[in-house]
Every structure is written in C-alpha cells, then in structure tokens.
Amino acid sequence: xxxxxxxxxxxxxxxxxxxxxxxxxxxxxxxxxxxxxxxxxxxxxxxxxxxxxxxxxxxxxxxxxxxxxxxxxxxxxxxxxxxxxxxxxxxxxxxxxxxxxxxxxxxxxxxxxxxxxxxxxxxxxxxxxxxxxxxxxxxxxxxxxxxxxxxxxxxxxxxxxxxxxxxxxxxxxxxxxxxxxxxxxxxxxxxxxxxxxxxxxxxxxxxxxxxxxxxxxxxxxxxxxxxxxxxxxxxxxxxxxxxxxxxxxxxxxxxxxxxxxxxxxxxxxxxxxxxxxxxxxxxxxxxxxxxxxxxxxxxxxxxxxxxxxxxxxxxxxxxxxxxxxxxxxxxxxxxxxxxxxxxxxxxxxxxxxxxxxxxxxxxxxxxxxxxxxxxxxxxxxxxxxxxxxxxxxxxxxxxxxxxxxxxxxxxxxxxxxxxxxxxxxxxxxxxxxxxxxxxxxxxxxxx
Numbered sequence: 001x002x003x004x005x006x007x008x009x010x011x012x013x014x015x016x017x018x019x020x021x022x023x024x025x026x027x028x029x030x031x032x033x034x035x036x037x038x039x040x041x042x043x044x045x046x047x048x049x050x051x052x053x054x055x056x057x058x059x060x061x062x063x064x065x066x067x068x069x070x071x072x073x074x075x076x077x078x079x080x081x082x083x084x085x086x087x088x089x090x091x092x093x094x095x096x097x098x099x100x101x102x103x104x105x106x107x108x109x110x111x112x113x114x115x116x117x118x119x120x121x122x123x124x125x126x127x128x129x130x131x132x133x134x135x136x137x138x139x140x141x142x143x144x145x146x147x148x149x150x151x152x153x154x155x156x157x158x159x160x161x162x163x164x165x166x167x168x169x170x171x172x173x174x175x176x177x178x179x180x181x182x183x184x185x186x187x188x189x190x191x192x193x194x195x196x197x198x199x200x201x202x203x204x205x206x207x208x209x210x211x212x213x214x215x216x217x218x219x220x221x222x223x224x225x226x227x228x229x230x231x232x233x234x235x236x237x238x239x240x241x242x243x244x245x246x247x248x249x250x251x252x253x254x255x256x257x258x259x260x261x262x263x264x265x266x267x268x269x270x271x272x273x274x275x276x277x278x279x280x281x282x283x284x285x286x287x288x289x290x291x292x293x294x295x296x297x298x299x300x301x302x303x304x305x306x307x308x309x310x311x312x313x314x315x316x317x318x319x320x321x322x323x324x325x326x327x328x329x330x331x332x333x334x335x336x337x338x339x340x341x342x343x344x345x346x347x348x349x350x351x352x353x354x355x356x357x358x359x360x361x362x363x364x365x366x367x368x369x370x371x372x373x374x375x376x377x378x379x380x381x382x383x384x385x386x387x388x389x390x391x392x393x394x395x396x397x398x399x400x401x402x403x404x405x406x407x408x409x410x411x412x413x414x415x416x417x418x419x420x421x422x423x424x425x426x427x428x429x430x431x432x433x434x435x436x437x438x439x440x441x442x443x444x445x446x447x
Contacts (some may be wrong), residue, residue, distance in 0.1 A: 008177035017181035023120040023310035027331035035133040039140040047114030051322040054109045058326040066386040086380040087228035100404040101230040142186040154303035178305045185310035198294025203249040212281035218273035231270040232376040291315040300353035318371035334417040343421040
C-alpha cells in the first residue's frame with residue numbers, strides 16, 4: 001500500500017483551562033495524534049459544585065471521547081423522571097418519563113462535574129488513552145496572548161508558580177491557542193477586554209449538596225424544577241447514599257455571601273418536601289455564584305480560538321451550559337482534525353467560529369432564558385395551561401415511542417462539521433454555511 005505523503009499543516013495546540021472543556025478537547029485531539037499542552041491556573045482540578053447532568057447531545061461527545069463507560073460506572077443507575085412542581089403545595093404539574101430511554105447508550109448522563117473532571121484527567125494521563133500527547137501543567141496563570149501570522153504561531157504569557165511563592169514568567173508557543181478557561185477567561189479578556197455583550201441576572205444562585213431523608217419519605221425522585229416567584233430552582237437526586245443537589249435563585253440583590261446563606265433555611269423550608277427545619281437535613285458543600293447570558297463577538301481571532309464558557313455563558317436552567325460547551329469542543333476538534341489530516345482546508349476553522357456562535361445566539365440563549373423565566377416569573381397556578389412548552393410535553397407523553405424518539409433526536413444545537421471534509425480545493429468559506437431547523441426540547445439539568 002502506498003504511504004500518504006500528506007504533511008500536517010500544524011503540530012501542536014495550546015489549550016488554556018484544565019476544566020471539562022479543555023480536557024475533553026485534548027482527549028479528542030489525542031485520538032488523532034494531535035499533541036496538546038493544557039495550562040491550568042489552579043494548583044489542582046476545579047471540583048467546585050457546578051453541572052451534574054448533561055443531555056443526549058453531550059453524551060454523544062462523551063462516547064466519542066471514550067469517557068462514557070467510566071461516567072456510567074460512577075453515576076446513579078438510572079434517572080426516572082424530570083418534573084416541574086409548584087412550590088406552594090409541592091404539586092407535580094408535569095413530568096418527562098426518562099425511563100423510556102434507559103436502554104439507549106446515548107441517554108442523558110448524570111454525574112457531578114467534579115467527578116467527571118477527575119475521570120477526564122485520568123484518561124488524559126493514561127498512556128493508552130492520552131497516548132502521551134497531553135501535557136497538563138498546573139499553576140500556570142495566563143496574563144496575555146499574542147500571535148504572529150508570518151511565523152504561523154500563537155502564544156500565551158504565563159506566570160508559573162503557586163500563589164504563596166515568587167512566580168517566574170514564561171512565554172509558551174504553539175500553532176494555535178484555544179481558550180477553554182471559563183466565564184472569567186483570561187484568553188477572552190486578552191482579546192476583547194472585560195466587557196462582553198449580554199446580561200447578568202438580578203439574583204444570586206446558591207448551590208449545595210444535601211442529605212435529607214424527607215425526599216424519599218415524600219416520594220421525590222429524579223429532577224424537580226421548582227416554580228415560584230420567590231423560591232425557584234432545581235432539586236435533583238445526584239448520587240449514591242441519598243445525595244441530592246439543591247439549587248435555588250435568591251432574588252435579593254447586593255447581600256454578602258453570609259447574608260445569602262442566612263436566608264437558606266427560609267428557602268429550604270419552602271422548597272423541600274415536608275418543610276424541614278435546619279436540624280433535619282445535612283449540607284455538605286455549597287457554592288454561590290452569579291448567572292449570566294452572554295456571547296463574545298467572535299470565537300476566532302487569527303490563530304486564537306474561544307470555546308465553551310470562555311466564548312458564551314447562559315443561565316443553567318435546562319442544562320444548556322455544559323451541554324453546549326461539549327458541542328463546541330466536539331465541533332472544534334473535528335475542524336482541527338479535518339484540517340490536520342488534509343480532509344479540509346483552513347476555512348473549516350472559520351466555519352467552527354461562525355456556526356457555533358450562530359447556534360448559541362439562535363437557539364441556546366433564548367431557550368435558556370425561557371427556561372429561567374418559566375420557574376421564576378410565571379404564575380405557578382396557571383402555567384400548565386398557558387406554557388406552550390408544557391403543551392409539547394403533554395402531547396409527547398401520549399405515546400412512549402414518540403417520546404423516546406424525541407428524546408434521542410439530533411438536536412438543533414448539534415452540528416456535524418465533518419460534512420465540510422474533502423472540500424479543501426472547493427474554497428468552502430463560511431458564507432454558505434447553514435444548519436437545519438429542528439425541534440426545540442433539549443432535556444438536561446446543568447446545575
């Protein structure tokens with residue numbers, strides 16, 4: 001057989017951020033023998049309370065990366081239903097029976113993000129999976145980025161060392177730089193400054209892991225979206241041994257973290273079944289953060305790319321945050337792989353930047369806002385009759401086969417970039433790129 005004479009147009013990619021997006025991108029590229037350097041500012045993996053559930057589109061990416069079997073082994077056995085409840089009386093208004101897809105390989109993934117990151121990191125360090133091509137470096141704080149078009153190089157300037165020691169400065173070069181460093185992205189700020197288009201919501205999100213036997217006593221299971229103007233959020237079973245994740249938005253503005261936490265018993269008494277007092281439940285971890293819906297002006301500036309939360313953020317109601325991040329990374333990996341292997345021209349990298357931004361603006365942003373407004377602004381006594389989304393669910397619930405097909409469908413937020421392979425000689429720019437209209441119910445919980 002005649003050997004290929006193709007010379008790869010690039011040799012190494014530098015990824016900023018060893019979170020789920022950065023590690024996932026490194027794994028996908030390693031499968032095609034593309035080396036990466038992954039820089040992380042923290043001295044360890046970030047395992048704070050964040051996402052816990054990821055819809056079918058994200059699961060498909062996890063399977064591609066070889067992660068899904070380990071995720072399934074670490075997660076709860078099954079996830080029976082997602083429902084919406086009225087907080088005032090605890091009444092279940094409507095639910096989606098997730099058991100109809102329990103035999104599907106690509107069904108929803110349920111696992112705390114902190115555990116997922118640790119599994120991803122083990123895969124990166126495994127010679128059989130990472131192939132020795134993934135170089136993860138902690139205590140690397142990015143202070144700036146740059147690029148030279150003539151030399152076909154990009155770089156980051158970093159401070160290296162722990163916070164309690166004197167840092168040394170270094171410039172690290174690669175063919176391309178990808179910012180996967182989250183909502184406070186140093187890469188994005190180096191390109192566009194601290195301000196970016198969008199909005200910050202007038203509430204504070206309070207997230208905690210909770211053990212409370214009242215959930216089982218009162219027949220709660222799965223994921224429970226809570227509808228109320230003062231006590232809205234999501235309560236969901238999240239792990240073995242009775243672990244639940246309780247997330248709510250506090251509408252108060254301008255309080256200190258301590259003042260928000262002092263209001264927690266009030267929220268719990270209203271939201272949890274049985275209206276418990278503080279001595280009836282145990283809280284193990286807590287995280288407080290602001291929520292935003294924002295999108296950067298461009299996902300690509302020369303040889304520097306943005307993906308996931310570094311490029312866009314949305315509120316977590318409905319699971320679009322991490323799910324969209326995974327699709328960004330999967331798409332960008334396909335574009336790099338196609339270009340690297342000679343199956344597409346450099347234009348495919350511009351296609352990534354346009355398509356993934358368009359999908360966020362056209363679908364993700366609006367839908368996530370609708371999901372947020374559904375739990376915090378609607379009338380909980382009439383929403384079942386007035387919300388078109390609930391009408392869609394009611395129709396789907398009439399037939400299990402239809403519901404199953406819908407839950408596993410190819411989503412409007414997915415895009416197959418391999419359709420642009422073998423177009424290197426066709427001048428496949430981005431002006432003609434289009435993506436199909438599809439359904440609008442991506443079910444996930446990203447809290």
